[in-house]
Amino acid sequence: MDFNELIEKIRMIPYGRNSNHFDFSLILTENKGTCSSKHAYLKDFANKNNIKNVKLIIGIYKMNERNTAIGKLLSDNNLDYIPEAHCYLKIDSIPIDVTSRKSFYHSIKDAILEEIEIMPIQVADFKVEYHQNYLKNWIEATNQTKTFEEIWAIREQCIAFLSLDNSFETKI
Helix, strand or coil, X not given: CCHHHHHHHHHHCCECXXXXXXXXXXXXXXXXXXXXXXXXXXXXXXXXXXXXXXXXXXXXXXXXXXXXXXXXXXHHHXXXXXXXEEEEEEECCEEECCCCCCCCHHHHHHHEEEEEEECHHHHCHHHHHHHHHHHHHHHHHCCCCCCHHHHHHHHHHHHHHHHHHHHHHHHC
């Protein structure tokens, strides 16, 4: 299987959190994966097969009810958006997003606040720490009335909503 075929295979795997977020190869055995595990798997494959110009990216974007299928969770909590971390690849500087069958990147590209390149191993602890630090700074800079813990809990509700019945697949 060549890299382009693998990209298409991973794109067809349903969205969902794996049982161990440190082992992104579980996307194949559990037949599900998140933006982190799917793209880390592909970047790792590219590294092992000497495929050049493939970068693994964390993009922080303004997650809202228009660009992400999260129902009314934000408006019900008086929030316009929450900065959310999303992983994708850039191959020859072109964004490639296999989180779902349709590219989610196109829904969020105009809402991206910041991008950094990471290595596959960083999709677990580093991504969470990076995202949480970004949120804490955002809460302070924008004078949010909710605490970090409250914002993170709302964010977790949003992610759970996306995972329900493959909502990510059908509602983006």
